[in-house]
Amino acid sequence: MKRLALTGLALAAILAVGSAGYWAGHRGIAVPGLRNWLGIEGSLEANQPAETGPIIYYQDPDRKPIYSAGPRQTEDGRPFTAVHTSQDISFEEMPQVEERRAQADTKRILYYRNPMGLPDTSPVPKKDSMGMDYLPVYEGEASEDGVIKLSPGRIQRSGVRSEPVRRQAIAQTIRVPGVVQLDERRIAVVTIRADAFVQEVAPVTTGDRVAKGTRLARIYSPEISAAGAQFITELNAAARGVPEGGARQRLENLGVPAEIIAEIERSRKVPPTINWSASRDGIVLERNVSDGMKLAAGSSLFRLADISTIWVLADVPERDLAEIRIGAPTTVRLRGRPDMAFEGRVSVIYPQIAEATRTAKVRVELANPEGVLLPNMYADVEIGSGDANIELAVPQSAIIDGGTRRVVILDRGEGRFEPREVKLGRRGDGMVAITEGVSESDRVVVSANFLIDAESNLKAALSGFAQPEAKP
Structure with missing residues (x-):
């Protein structure tokens, strides 16, 4: 008989909560967790969790299904009861909830940060324009300013991959078009x-x-x-x-x-x-x-040319001229005979930029004993960048080029990532030299770094370390 009475009481409570939830939803009032919906005064109050974490809503002091997003009083002047995050079911992953509860017990909350990653903080609990609670920042977390933390699940789904910064020689190869020309010193005119x-x-x-x-x-x-x-x-x-x-x-x-x-x-x-x-x-x-x-x-009777030695004039863009030196090794391939390669060296860099194409002529002298190279042939020229020095380098995919600055994502381990502005050097063979910003012991993200940017609000973090904001 007693069990039937309890069952009826539970059903009545569920029906009452359902109707109250409908009434509260139509009035924009926050709906609490299921545990509080079925809260019963008496022996259940002894099992309530400790009041830790920020306040998420306020409930009628008589535990009626009446709720408020802010402080409120009953008609007889009694204040509503504040409900903390530890007293209601959270929609976060359970390990994160337990971790925050453990932090709340052992660490002091320094301030609250915007839940969307925007550079906005508050010394007290508050909500953003969408009604989301600001997240607490505990003691010890504030020291890693600008560090993004991702869960292992997000890292695995995104396919994040990192590689160490290496010290190596970057052999840059400049590929430009060229035209076969006669050696001017080997042309003769037969006259009388x-x-x-x-x-x-x-x-x-x-x-x-x-x-x-x-x-x-x-x-x-x-x-x-x-x-x-x-x-x-x-x-x-x-x-x-x-x-x-x-x-x-x-x-x-x-x-x-x-x-x-x-x-x-x-x-x-x-x-x-x-x-x-x-x-x-x-x-x-x-x-x-x-x-x-x-x-x-x-009068000119005949015009003769010796083609045992021939020139190839390559058009090098203005931006690549600084990487070319006299004597740099070259490889020339004819477009009509791509299976043949001719080795030579840069002999002259012409001291003039073509106004229309913004290129400079670079002369390569080649031996042509079989006469395969003929004047006005088109060629593809590969020019080495000269002596390659040993320097810090990262894969080219690790660079996020924002136009005004270049950034890499450092992998700090344990799901922590930090954006770092860097200065670039020469490029070649898929690698980029870093002249400033990283050390040999660092690891950089080379895959899915743009997904990290999107998933963890990296843009806000970048603006944060570009213009540091004082934290309370």
Whole structure:
């Protein structure tokens, strides 16, 4: 009979709480935990937990299902009873609740911080604009200013991974486009220095390879013939003891080959026509003469180029020029033949920036014994950054670049992370040198660091250590 009475009383209490909760919800009044809903005066009061933690709501002193978000009195002037966090069921994870209860028993609360991570604190318990309670900061926690704490579950779900800061050499490689060009020192123009007529042109065309001394054309020049006749006269006079005049020098000034002058001196005869020969080995770039053509003094007959050594002119962006040194190793690959690589070194850095492209020319000299490299070919050039010094480095994925400053996330262990502003050095092979901000004993987050930023309100922490706010 007594059990039936207790059961009926419990059912009646549940129905009363349900109707009161509906009434309270429509009036914006906080609803307490289930344990307080079913609270019964008498022997149950002895089992109530200690009053620790901030006040979360106020209840009617007669334990009626009437609640208030702030202090309140009954109609007869009695104050409502304050209900603390330890007296109601929390929606947090149980380990966190127990930890906070243990901290409340052993440590002193210094202040209360914004539950959303904003840089706002309060010396007394309060709520934010959404009705969420400010979180207590206990003694010993305030010393780690700017440190973000994440639960193991969040770390595992986010895929956070960290690596130690290493001391290593960063071999930076600058990849830029280039164009194959002729070596200007190996270009020759075959000209004539007197008026002449082309008697015959050798069967040499543009693109042919010629050797030094190869006959290119046979010409007749009245001026050269007259100088040759005067030279013979002077030779005969010299045989009689008359000093030689300037006929030999005149022939040399007209560009007559030395072997033709020697032949005139030996035979004492002026040839009617003269063979005009190639002045160096190379390929024929231009042919400007034809049979029977009249040539004026200074005319260009052929243009030759030696391609045994070739240039590659690379366009290096202005921002990368500081990393390039004379003698830096280079690798050149032709876009038409990517399977072939040519090794060389930087020989010249041109002292001029192109206004349109903001690039500078860098010259690379390459040996071209097989003639594979041809003028105006496109190439991809890889330029080493020279001597690589040993320095502190982190993976490039560890850097959070905010535009005005660069930040890494330090892994302090036990779920603690700290943002740290750093200064960067050279980059290369997926690594970035750190000149200031970290030490060799640190570990940095290299994966999911942006998720840490989102999940733990890192932006508020960054603004906090950029402009430190006095804590009460």
